[in-house]
Amino acid sequence: MTTTANPASGQLNSLDPITLALFQNRLDYIAKQMGWVMTRTARSPIFNQSHDFSCFLADGNGRLVSQADGIPIHTGGGGFAVRAVLAAFGDDISPGDVFILSDPYEAGGNHLPDWVIARPVFVDGERVAFACNRAHQSDIGGGAAGTYNSSATDIFQEGIRLPAMRLIERDQLRDDLWQLLLLNSRTPHYLDGDLRAMIGSTRMGAEMIAERVGSLGLEAGAAYMDGIMDHADVRFRQAVSALPDGTYHGEDGFDDDCFEPMDIPIKVSITVKGDRMTVDWTGSGPQIKGFKNSSLANTFSAVYTALSSFFDADMPRNEGTFRCVDIIAPKGTIVNSNPPAPVTMCTVFPSHQMIQACWRALAQMDSERACAGWGPNAYPTSAGTDEHGRTYVVYHWGGNSGAGAVNGRDGFNQIGPMITFGGLVLPNAEMQEQLFPVRVIRQEFRLDGGGAGQYRGGTGVEYEVEHFDAAHYSFRAEGVREERGYGVNGGANGKRATVGIADTREQDATPSDYGPTPTYGVHAYPPGRLKVVSSGGGGWGNPYDRDARLVARDVQDGLVSVDDARDLYGVELTPKLAVDETQTATRRTRMSQAAHKSN
Amino acid sequence: MSTQTSEDESGTQLHDLRIGADVGGTFTDLIISIGGASLHVAKVPSVPEDPGVGVMNALAAAANDLGVSTGKLLSACTLFVHGSTVATNTVLERKGATVGLLTTMGFRDTLEVRRGIRDNPWDHRAPYAPVLVPRYLRLPLAGRLDKSGNEIEPPDSQSLHQAMAEFKAHGVDSIAVSLFNSYADSAHEAFYASALSRVGDDDPTARAWVSLSHDVAPLLGEYERTATTVLNAYIAPRTVGYLTSLDNQLRELGLTQPMLLIQNNGGCVSASQVAHKPATLLLSGPAAGVGALEIARGAVASGNLLSLEIGGTSADVMLMEAGRVPVSDQLSVGGYDTALPSVDIHTIGAGGGTIAKVDEAGLLLVGPEGAGARPGPAAYGLGGTEPTVTDALLILGRLKPGPYAGGSVVLDEHKARDAIETRVARPLNLSVEEAAVGIVRLLEQNLLQAVEQMTLERGLDPRRFTLVPAGGAGPMHGAAIGRQLGCPALYVPRLSGAFCALGMLNTDVRHDLMRTFFHPLPEAFAQGLEAVFAELAHQAETLLGADGFGAGSRRVEYELDLRYIGQQWSIRVQTSPGDSEDTIRMRFEQVHESRYRHIQPDGIIEVTAAYVIGYGIIDKLRLARHPENLAPPRPVATRKLYMDAEHGWVEADIYDGDGLGEGTALSGPAIIEERTTTICIAPGDTLNVDRLGNYQVTLGRKSTS
Secondary structure, three states: OOOOOOOOOOOHHHOOHHHHHHHHHHHHHHHHHHHHHHHHHOOOHHHHOOOOEEEEEEEOOOOEEEOOOOOHHHOOOHHHHHHHHHHHHOOOOOOOOEEEEOOOOOOOOOOOOEEEEEEEEEEOOEEEEEEEEEEEOOOOOOOOOOOOOOOOOOHHHHOOOOOOEEEEEOOEEOHHHHHHHHHOOOOHHHHHHHHHHHHHHHHHHHHHHHHHHHHHOHHHHHHHHHHHHHHHHHHHHHHHHOOOOEEEEEEEEEEEOOOOEEEEEEEEEEEEEOOEEEEEOOOOOEOOOOOOOOOHHHHHHHHHHHHHHHOOOOOOOOOOOOOOEEEEOOOOEOOEOOOOOOOHHHHOOOHHHHHHHHHHHHHOOOHHHOOOOOOOOOOOEEEEEOOOOOEEEEEOHHHOOOOOOEOOEOOOOOOOOHHHOOOOOOOOHHHHHHHOOEEEEEEEEOOOOOOOOOEOOOOOEEEEEEEOOOEEEEEEOOOOOOOOOOOEOOOOOOOOOEEEEEEOOOOOOOHHHOOOOOOEEEEEEOOEEEEEEOOOOOOEOOHHHOOHHHHHHHHHOOOOOHHHHHHOOOOOEOOOOOEOHHHHHHHHHHHHHHHHHHO | OOOOOOEOOOOOEOOOEEEEEEEOOOEEEEEEEEOOOEEEEEEEEOOOOOHHHHHHHHHHHHHHHHOOOHHHHHHHEEEEEEEEOHHHHHHHOOOOOOEEEEEEOOOOOHHHHHHHOOOOOOOOOOOOOOOOOOHHHEEEEOOEEOOOOOEEEOOOHHHHHHHHHHHHHOOOOEEEEEOOOOOOOOHHHHHHHHHHHHOOOOOHHHHOEEEEHHHHOOOOOHHHHHHHHHHHHHHHHHHHHHHHHHHHHHHHHOOOOOOEEEOOOOOEEEHHHHOOOHHHHOOOOHHHHHHHHHHHHOOOOOOOEEEEEEOOOOEEEEEEEOOEOOEEOOEEEOOEEEOOOEEOOEEEOOOOOEEEEEOOOOOEEEEEEEOOOOOOOHHHOOOOOOOEHHHHHHHOOOOOOEEEOOOOEEEOHHHHHHHHHHHHHHHHOOOHHHHHHHHHHHHHHHHHHHHHHHHHOOOOOHHHOEEEEEOOOHHHHHHHHHHHHOOOEEEEOOOHHHHHHHHHOOOOEEEEEEEEEEEEHHHHOOOOHHHHHHHHHHHHHHHHHHOOOOHHHEEEEEEEEEEEOOOOOOEEEEEOOOOOHHHHHHHHHHHHHHHHOOOOOOOOEEEEEEEEEEEEOOOOOOOOOOOEOOOOOOOOEEEEEEOOOOOOEEEEEEEEHHHOOEOOEEEOOEEEEOOOOEEEEOOOOEEEEOOOOOEEEEOOOOOOO
């Protein structure tokens, strides 16, 4: 699978730079406003608390021109979705139509829970754009409440599959279809409100695009959309050109296939030649039994996310950006599975692993920009039925992991999943207690969880929550057997995660009452306590180079033990936890010399 | 508050004398009105190390202008209102207290996790603003409440004593207490507050400031409540110390009235009542725009106003709909989140000093970075080499070379031209003029979008609003932006440059009280909603009474936060104690429909919080008529300038604002040079000077081409 280059040299120069700047600025604003409307009106906590959605704009041919709103791992999937609508409906697309789709194999989706609403925009009878919203629904049927069926062995167990369909036909909602969708969800009360919010956001976006393209004129509108992509193309080529030519390898992986322990490699080779780049996944393991396979749209998104995050934050992110990038994803592998392999976990795992594999290859080209690994998440979701007979699903975001360090900053001790870079906001524990039959006991940083380094990895947390009722837990734990928050440039790995559930009906749990807990699968538990010790992030740079005062502060803060301070950082502390300058200098010199000798 | 009359030795009537003092980062503005008859403005440099000195200097300058002593001025003063950046600067410069935070066991890190909120996820390399309380000073207390406020585990003063020993060892001088679920019941926080007050008097740590979360921000959500309480604790010693000392100084000099302060909510509060909650002063200054809009409202019948105040590096947008300025519970300062009732002010990085650049691939970008006061725009000649909006305006003729900003700098056109030529025009293969046009158009689109967002997010149509461009730079862009928004008219205050200080003279005292109250609407009444309202109203009345407002000069309003079950963001709806469930539902649906373009006909609505707002009414400022125009307006010059995309370059008449009296009527293209601003109108626009001397501009239609 290869994208082809389409260099538009010269065309950019024929456009008015002022109009181009105004147009790009306006489209980004429109996408952001769509996101705002969505946040304010959506019903399920996934959207209104955690922003697990993206609003994006495509041109009339389905090429992504703006995705100023939304979570990083949705980057790049937009074009796939709109092109699926075009493939299915061709010329049979009219003003007032709205389309919906989700299927990763048939309709350019990334995984089944992410539903895309695509609204064509017409000016003077011509289709000029699509205003779209991709959002993770609260429930879509399938084998487990809350969309994550970690027992699934094929896609049919993951929920309803939506091909590209017309949901609204010339402003008339297809009510029979609407009822079909609601009937296939355990949470129709959320789905109804959320779909309305999605449709509302695209209506507003479409009106705003039509207004701007209308004032520019059809021909100019199309030319400037091309111009936005051409500009991104030039920006990214410049960044690629600055990297040394060559082929570089990176690897991450899984410890199991969701059912049995096994090593599943996720391997990438990145070749840079001049201003072009090839990202080749050949060598990655075959597709697996469980739902950690990736769809093609998602694999493209993961590559785009890895590349964008490696460079400056103001790098444009539209379809032009990655014109110079060829992606090779062999069919039948974990990064491009064949139907009917299950894929629901893919936006998280293996996206996390694919991004890290790319980062490890990129680190060899520019070590200053190297990103240490983030702790992958290990917490399950728990689902039950409330007193009104409604299904609830608790996402235990309070058990999120620590981030990897980069040059100049320590890893965040706790933050949302890496695939969102913190775009997913963690809920207040007080709100969790209001919404669900749980009591949050603890959510505090780990001791010695973060990888040592000149910049320390994030610590991860200890999270404990009491469930008053029996519940079904859907497990999807990574980083339990291996340390996955890798260190870079001499930094150490972050620590592994543990997950456990203890029965607390009769008496308080002791540590030995927790676990061993399965890493994947759906299992029922009586009322009791869930305990997650989340993964730490990796460190950046040699720990001996860390400012000794910062090490002392970490010890004082209870994030690093006195032993680790001495053994890993070479910092000796006084009984009052101040730096013992002389002893520290001696120890650090000795440790450096020892390291030097052993090389 | 009553008005009074005094007379000085020379017989000058000092009737209804009001003073507004706005301490900004660069200048301290003082504005005085006497019987509404005359407005005096004094502008002196701010003294950041001791902002009170700036206030005293400005007072002395004003008194000197009026030919009286400072003491005379103050003793005649019936209303002294102060807006100050002292709270904000304490945060931005991180000069606050050493704070100790006491939390529930298991939640020491709530403050530092910050719910993982990142402004721009793609910018993952940027660190957070440093946490205000290090982990070793975030210590646990015993006790736990459930989500309804019932006790699961009792508090224990032993845990407090252990924490206090740590605090003492580290010189903590301000303590924040934020316990889990304390929004539902304050008993445990009250227990520890009382225990704190009993710690020995000889212990200096025991005399530390104490901020309690149920008092500062009694809302659901441990992160926002804790963050607000910590910020309060952080700024309290410095801010309250400053205010107390200034208040004392003013009283010693003769001020008989309590000094009032502008709060985040756009209302005033007395220095003594704000002492326990100084975090309500984080917006003190900009929030006075509410009072200024109140004045503008007198001249604009609809009461629908959008203010756009543009300064050197940022622009503030505020909205007034039918005379009301919306207040929300969100405010972020320097990367620190708070949840206190605050006027909705949308701020973007766009002003005269905003920098333009071209990226490596040839795209023009304007802002958000600014050149600051130093080196400032290239045209200042103070060493700036990056082109800014001010440089572009100079090239386009909207500004003229020579003395600028009250003579504090001199604009050099050659330097502006060089900067734009090198950094923008040449890379884009444009002329300097074309490049300058691009810079200004992109800036104006950013400003336009900032204003549009304010209306769009409330489901309002900007075409029903009058734009109020203010600040030194606002009136230069007002006509272009207003026309693109479809606003029919502009209202430009003659004292645009002292917009907020003027507002201070016209601001009611305001107390916001809230209670988290989680019940579906049908059950809210049975669950005691009316009792909650009554209790909050009683508190509001008590506070107002303490400030000297009698029954005839206070007003109480009631509001509810409502949402459909499952939504996270509530809509604030006005109500009154007698309203039925149906009335409340209807109001909610009206707002939901207009804002989000849909309702859920049978959706369950839930109440999430009850609010009571108490106002102490200050007599409205009655401004006197401006002198009438005696002769037809005469331009002092003409200048070629770039107007906008539609009109291009035009020859415009230049007028001196001092010569334009009431009744003056002008047509664009024209420039009016005022003492604190420059107004720019296009062909087809007409400008009239109203009876108060302010400028009312009717905008010509945007051509359809």
